[in-house]
Amino acid sequence: MALEHAILVSLAERSASGYDLARRFDASIGHFWKASHQQIYKVLGRMETAGWVTPDVVAQDGRPDKKVYVVTAAGRDELAAWTSRPSTVEPTRSELAVKLRALPFGDTAAITDDVRARRRAHEQQLAYYLESAARFYPRPDDVTADELGGWLVLRGGILAEQTGIAWCDEILQRLVPEADDADR
């Protein structure tokens, strides 16, 4: 129920085509709300019908035409109204948690490898976030009102990845107690 609003936010920041949005979702907002390009096109269609956005067909030479979507007044109203509605806490879904409960019935070595892989993934993501933070918000205390949201979202990502790593470390300490940190 919220992809509409994620797209609305993204378009409110800057008008874009479905293709642009898909790439933007790959790069920034998408870290906190994934969407495939098919889904984006589908939702854009619905949003156009609802009158939240209007397409602006732009001809390009050497490239296919594109439909640049612009947020309408009704779209901005909806966006503001949405921010005023309380959000529902999204249910956590951790396949790793289920796997941990499956320890007595499965392959401990394989699960350990899985935890290591997850730890690496968390570390990569954390590195990416930290780099983004350094690049876009070099002085966090001085962020403008417009930047504040992006900064806070990034902080959330950083905290979450750090926690993910910490959890993996706790798990690995129990599953391979003899290993030192370098081994993990």
Add this chain to the structure above:
Amino acid sequence: MALEHAILVSLAERSASGYDLARRFDASIGHFWKASHQQIYKVLGRMETAGWVTPDVVAQDGRPDKKVYVVTAAGRDELAAWTSRPSTVEPTRSELAVKLRALPFGDTAAITDDVRARRRAHEQQLAYYLESAARFYPRPDDVTADELGGWLVLRGGILAEQTGIAWCDEILQRLVPEADDADR
């Protein structure tokens, strides 16, 4: 693709009816993998067809009959095989993150209230987890092999809730800088 395995784990720990499973999901595993009773019944049907579980109809007096599902050998094989397959990292979905990006287009006061509500929810969940930890794992260093998974999952929950609270606090510090902690 993993509710099957969550149910398999739960049934491997102890055979149960669909109704029992639904309540169990409300209480423990469900904190990390939600499922409604309708979904559970549907999946149990599929699992029975696949031969992973077999129903054992138990007549009860004063209550409707119940179908107690028991994991078959094939079910245990599948469970073990699943633990050996690498897990896919579930995409994060944070409506709050989207809302933070919507700050320039929305109602800051309403968003602030939302963050406060989330903080309370995280605190409640944390309190619940801490209580569970104290009750079921009073001596974490002495957990048995069978208990280890449950303990580690609980640790993950505790870490996640603490992080959620920390994030909310960072956000509130920026949104209501003049407020002290008691006010939040």
Add this chain to the structure above:
DNA sequence: CGAGCCGCTGCAACCGGTTGCATATCGGGG
């Protein structure tokens, strides 16, 4: 005595999202 909840199972409709495929043009590399 009736209302309403608890235990217990299930169907049907819908809906958001994924997977796979189609199409068209342009430029670059094997």
Add this chain to the structure above:
DNA sequence: CCCCGATATGCAACCGGTTGCAGCGGCTCG
């Protein structure tokens, strides 16, 4: 020369999950 990748949009089938509803016996509370 042909294939591939980038740009750009979109349909169709499927699938997991939610919402809403239904049935039925027994218990308790007013």
